[in-house]
Amino acid sequence: MxxxxxxxxxxxxxxxxxxxxxxxxxxxxxxxxxxxxxxxxxxxxxxxxxxxxxxxxxxxxxxxxxxxxxxxxxxxxxxxxxxxxxxxxxxxxxxxxxxxxxxxxxxxxxxxxxxxxxxxxxxxxxxxxxxxxxxxxxxxxxxxxxxxxxxxxxxxxxxxxxxxxxxxxxxxxxxxxxxxxxxxxxxxxxxxxxxxxxxxxxxxxxxxxxxxxxxxxxxxxxxxGAGNVASIVDETADCDASAEKIVRSKTFDNATSCSSENSVVLVDAVYDRMLAALAACGAVLLDADQKAAVQKLMWPDGKLSSRAIGQSAQAIARGAGLDDLGAPSVLMVEEAQIGPAHPYSGEKLSPVLAVYRARDFDDAKQIVERIYAHQGAGHSVSLHSTRDERALDLGLNLAVARVIVNQAHCIATGGSFDNGLPFSLSMGCGTWGGNNFSDNxxxxxxxxxxxxARPIAEVVPSDEAVLGEFFEKYGR
CATH class of the missing domain: 3.40.605.10 (Aldehyde Dehydrogenase; Chain A, domain 1)
Known part of the structure; x- marks a missing residue:
């Protein structure tokens, strides 16, 4: 050659x-x-x-x-x-x-x-x-x-x-x-x-x-595009299994992956059960004062600090003066607001998780839509549910290139041995995320x-063959 x-x-x-x-x-x-x-x-x-x-x-x-x-x-x-x-x-x-x-x-x-x-x-x-x-x-x-x-x-x-x-x-x-x-x-x-x-x-x-x-x-x-993955947990989810997957994903490599969950949106019917299941996996829910202390450490001048990026939850807690938290796997903060003035609604690149409460699945979907309008459009969304049609609903209506169902999100999104996505560390986010591709x-x-291109036998369709339904409905 x-x-x-x-x-x-x-x-x-x-x-x-x-x-x-x-x-x-x-x-x-x-x-x-x-x-x-x-x-x-x-x-x-x-x-x-x-x-x-x-x-x-x-x-x-x-x-x-x-x-x-x-x-x-x-x-x-x-x-x-x-x-x-x-x-x-x-x-x-x-x-x-x-x-x-x-x-x-x-x-x-x-x-x-x-x-x-x-x-x-x-x-x-x-x-x-x-x-x-x-x-x-x-x-x-x-x-x-x-x-x-x-x-x-x-x-x-x-x-x-x-x-x-x-x-x-x-x-x-x-x-x-x-x-x-x-x-x-x-x-x-x-x-x-x-x-x-x-x-x-x-x-x-x-x-x-x-x-x-x-x-x-x-x-x-x-x-x-930017990551800022949200995970919906609906009323049909297995809370213990979902919590294990979320914490395993959120703690992997101290959440350095753009595919790590940054928010969980919990349907009201399972809100308390999911918080208990997450706590059983070592996640700790911060009170208002603790939340403010961690925010001060993570965004001292409005920009995410290197003191938080890729650090363990325990190290972040210590840095914020919260030594009494012990050895948490994840730090959780309850959040209701979204946007630049509310940094917990954005990407955190650390084992810190914003928790949103939704009335039902439709409300959860709208909360995620608002989160992605702020940051993370095009990347992916996580769903924990036994209702398969809800994955299709998200795929049809949310600005995401991937819907990850009942999996540890950061491990699954870039390809895994138990799903069919190509293995990759670079995920396109489509035009939603300012990219020209939406594949892994x-x-x-x-x-x-x-x-x-070689010549083949010519086949030219009639007008009726390609426009017949249109003609039948609207006339010629």
Whole structure:
């Protein structure tokens, strides 16, 4: 197979005075080599990058470094996340065609051919400084692309170690290291912006500021919307099972995931029972004074503080001077208001949960609609119920791309072994969330597709065949 460039952008000169241009030039040279790979060789790249983070000793080292350097989350959950998210992604990619002809439809005379997008700029957050880069790298490699990571400044060392492990695996299979690179430290807004402008595709997970910068870079971009997940618990729910799932989701990696519940909306008929069930799982309901103390710690100047992000409920309670709470799993606050003046109604990135009381399911739906009008539109909603039609109701009427039913939300939303969603750490939120896609981001987003169209027997329908019902109702 000829090693011709698959990108529409001209190669960037290797200018040593411009380190970003030099990275891009090396990435383009490596991507030219990958252009010649067949499916089997491409899948070796994928396996090598996956094993780089899954291997137990390396996985632990990455998790420990991530927590040590960012101060966010906890080691054991990051180990589980690094392993399970990567294992699930490799499962999704195994046997998936991404090289050459990937589908044929003789009846329509169509053939689809997968082509690389070129050099991918992957902007990643501090909340998942190993798992998110790995996910993007693996998806990019599945399409025979090169990828350059722009990590969060706090996540530089973990990302660098991940790349060290990937390069070691590439050496084993004699693949070019320059297929996977990262911006050199110190990471700056200027270097990240330069990278986005010089690459062929930008995929960005993290702050909405980064997403907006990606869209304004002049390069095609996929960005994700803000998370602020609400969970409805209706009168038919199993309260004990629902509480266990909510607390398990809300405490995983200290709620660093955009898919962690930020609010629970409890139907009045189960309000007291659900609070008791949540308390049995270690969640503590704060009184008004305690709520005010935690709010002062979390939003001292109106902006969510690093003293709260990714910290345990116990650490947040201690920081707020609430030492008498013991060792809570989650801090709960009753809330009735929504909007900028009521910060508990927004995303908290910590095991702090706003609790809303609803008259019934319809009222709960309206409360969630108001929450998402404030923040979180497009992402997803959680439902605990035995009435399946209510999931369809939410899907038809709420501004969400996903309805997660009777599951631990943060584990389920990005794909799980017990649901059918693709494994991903980047969830599109559609136009509701200011995004151009509403899928769980996957390898197909890292491909161009060329279509061959051959002539088939012409079939031209009559006016009656396509407009008959309209004519019958309204006349010609």
């Amino acid at each position: 000829a090693t011709v460039s698959y990108t529409s952008r001209s190669a960037t000169p290797d200018n040593e005075a411009d380190p970003v241009a030099a990275l891009v030039a090396r990435a383009r040279a490596a991507q030219l080599i990958a252009n010649g790979y067949d499916q089997a060789r491409t899948d070796e790249l994928v396996a090598a990058a996956g094993w780089a983070i899954m291997e137990p000793t390396r996985n632990r080292a990455l998790a420990e470094l991530a927590v040590a350097d960012t101060g966010i989350g906890n080691v054991d959950d990051k180990i589980r996340k690094n392993y399970r998210k990567t294992l699930g992604l490799l499962r999704d990619l195994k046997g998936a065609p991404s090289v050459g002809v990937i589908s044929e439809d003789p009846a329509k005379g169509l053939v689809e051919i997968a082509r690389p997008v070129g050099v991918v700029a992957a902007v990643t957050p501090s909340t998942n400084p190993a798992a998110t880069p790995a996910n993007k790298i693996i998806n990019a490699l599945k399409g025979r692309n090169a990828v350059i990571v722009a990590p969060s400044p706090k996540g530089v060392t973990a990302c660098a170690l991940l790349l060290e492990y990937i390069h070691a695996e590439f050496d084993r299979i004699a693949a070019p290291r320059d297929l996977v690179q990262m911006l050199p430290a110190p990471i700056s807004k200027a270097s990240t912006q330069a990278l986005m402008q010089q690459c062929d595709l930008v995929v960005v997970t993290g702050s909405q500021s980064n997403v907006k910068n990606a869209y304004a870079s002049g390069t095609p971009a996929f960005g994700v 981001m996957n390898y197909r987003h890292y491909l161009n597709t060329t279509r061959i």
